[in-house]
Amino acid sequence: MAEKSEDRCERVARDVLGLEELRPGQLEAMAALADGRDTLAVMPTGAGKSAIYQVPALLLKGPTLVVSPLIALQRDQVEALRERDEEAVSLDATTSAGKRASSFESLRAGETEFLFCAPEQLARQDVVRELAAAKPSLLVVDEAHCVSAWGHDFRPDYLRLGAVAEALGHPVIAALTATAAPPVRAEIVEGLGMRDPLQVVRGFDRANIRLEVRRSDGDGVEQVAEAVGELDVPGLVYAGTRRRTGELAGRLVAGGVRAAAYHAGLRRAERDAVQEAFMAGEVDVVVATSAFGMGIDKPDVRFVVHAQVPGSLDSYYQEIGRAGRDGEPAAGVLFYREEDLGLQRFFTGALPDEQTLARVAEAVRDGGRADRKRLRERLDLTARRLTSLLNLLEKAGAVKLGTRTVTWSGQEPAEAARAARAVAERHRDIERTRLEMMRRYAEQRDCRRVFLLGYFGEQLAEPCGNCDTCRAGTAAERNGVEEGPFPMHARVEHTVWGPGEVIRRDQDRLTVLFRDGGYRELLLSAVLEEGLMRELRSDAPDRV
Incomplete structure (x- = not known):
């Protein structure tokens, strides 16, 4: 009898x-990939996403291409694989021509199993041609949320990966990410051209992180400094600018805290020095924009403080997830004032x-x-700008x-152009509904964790006991998910916003994620009395 996958x-x-x-979830994802099925795995950092692709890579015939945005990672x-006697190489802009040639030769000869590269490398036709000749059996897309314009870290270079997969003969695709709400997952599947993928979604509940929201007055500098002084270090503070x-x-340094700033405007050497000092324990607090964090795996981070409200719960949860990876108690503190939402609305307003x-x-x-490079030269546009515009035109069918x-x-x-502009407007409107969900979270009197997990399509029936609303007693009124029409995860169709999915159900209201309308909160009585929405009878996609 053949051995099961x-x-x-x-x-x-x-x-x-x-x-x-x-x-949990690792074996299901591994087995699906080993059986040749495209798989999207959404699991928190530290949950073993690397093992998910490394195991089937050794079972599938042919090399493995791993696309990751971070060269350091x-x-x-590569180092970790070599320590286990697995042949692995990485390819980036600094790789010499000789090293490139030998890497591709060993890949074709079957001597190298893993090749790592950034998505920018796959814009080179010679790289894609060499990879196609090596006939990879597995294409791994790490940080897969970057492919989605819904995602909090959208990167246009990721938009090429669907075409790259086709050029490589559509090997089995493993898409991996730590945070992806339902619309992000849908766009990952579409953007990468995944075929009947298994979706393994686990681990959104980081129960060891205490959730708290504090009202911010003025610029909030003194309040943030006071909060940091109350918390155990090391920690991260995120700011909007x-x-x-x-x-x-x-301000923190003046108060005796070993702190340093980090943002994309600093020279690369300065950013690297801050990161290395933080990882080595020489800096206790990094104050950063969202540019800091991806690929940072420091298990003992004790807090993440947001000095200003971020643009979505996706980015918020990704960032607080950098705390408490060792399983020990940690804190996620958000400073909130309604005026800060205006800054985020400005960021989402450009069309x-x-x-x-x-x-x-x-x-x-x-x-x-048309050749992309010649288009860029003719139109005098940056590569990033051109890619974004071409993506809109593609979504418009042009x-x-x-x-x-x-x-x-x-x-x-x-x-x-009109159709593409309409696509951009729809994305902007949806982005603003995500910002509205951020506001709802910040002003929540119910259990914050119940609300947060519901946003990601996960259900927590009882208050968590480890957030400020639970501790204040305001969340105790909730008694699980209410019974009745439109249960959690029900597929629905609205008379205005079309098809969607119920992601939260309270006694008197529903929160529904609509494919074209984004996140909407509806009064249950109005929905029922006016017949605004009906439940669809359809099978949900595979989800473990």
């Missing part, structure tokens, strides 16, 4: 990786103008099958994106 994965995990016991993973990171870091979209559309049409070329669909440029 689950048994093979357990054996390899034990014998090669030394894992005697697998964590790639090198760490570069200027504010400097102000807060300066591309139709004239620029039309210029791009005309250039693609005139080129027939172009088809390849790894290097763009193909015209036949629409009139002016019509394509």
Whole structure:
């Protein structure tokens, strides 16, 4: 009798990786990949996402391509694999031509199992051609939320990966991320061209992190400094602007705290020095913009303080998830004032103008099958800007994106520009509903964890007991999920907003995530009395 995939994965995990016991969700994801099924795994950092792809990689015939946005993290993973006698290489802009050639040669010869690279490398046609010749059996996309315009760390370079997968012959795809609400998961699947993927969603509940919201007065600098003084170090403070990171870091240093500022405006050497000092315990508090954190695995971070409200619960939960990875008590403190929402609304308000979209559309049409580099030079646009505009045009059905070329669909440029602008407006409106959910969380009197997990499509029936509302007693009134029509995860259709999914159900109201309308809170009585919504009878996608 043939050995089952689950048994093979357990054996390899034990014998090669030394894992005697697998964590919830790991085995299901491993076995699906080993069976050749595309898989999206949403698990917190530290939950063993690397093992999810490393085990099936050793069972599938052919090399494994791992796409990761962080060069430092790639090198760490290469080192860890080599320590286990697994051949692995990384490829980035600093890799010499000779090293590139030898890496691809060993990949084709079957001598190297793992090749790590950043998505920018896959914009190079020679790289894609060499990889296609090596016939990879597994394509791993780490930090997969970056592919989604819904995501809190959207990166246009990730938009090429669906075309790259096709150019490589569509190997099995493993998409991995620590945080992805339902719309982000849907866009990951679409953007990567995943086929009938298994979705393994686990571990949103970080019960050891105490959740707290404090009202902020004025600029909040003194309040944040006072809060940091009450908390155990090391910790992180997130601020909305570069200027504010400097102000807060300066105030903490003046108060005797070993603190440093970190933001994208600093020189690379300065950023690296701050990160290294924090990891080594020489700096106790890093005050940063959202530029800091991805790939940082420091288990003993005791707190994450947000000095200003972030733009979504996605980014908020990703950032507080950097606390307490050792399982010990930690704190996530959010300073909130309604005025700060205006800054975030400003960030989500920018829209591309139709004239620029039309210029791009005309250039693609005139080129027939246009080369990205020539388009960039002709239009005088940055690579990032051009990629974003082309993505909108693709979503509007005007172009088809390849790894290097763009193909015209036949629409009139002016019509394509209007349609693409409408796509951008819809995304903006949806982003603003996410900001509204952030406001709802901050002003919540019910259990904050119940609300937060509901946003990600997870159900916690009882108050958590480890947030400020639970401790204040205001969350005690909730008695689990109410029974009745439109239960949690029910597929629904609204007369205005179309299809959606119930992500939270209270006694008198529903929170529904609509595909085209974003997050909406509805009064249950109005829905029932006016017949605004009906429940659909359909099977949900696979979810473990």
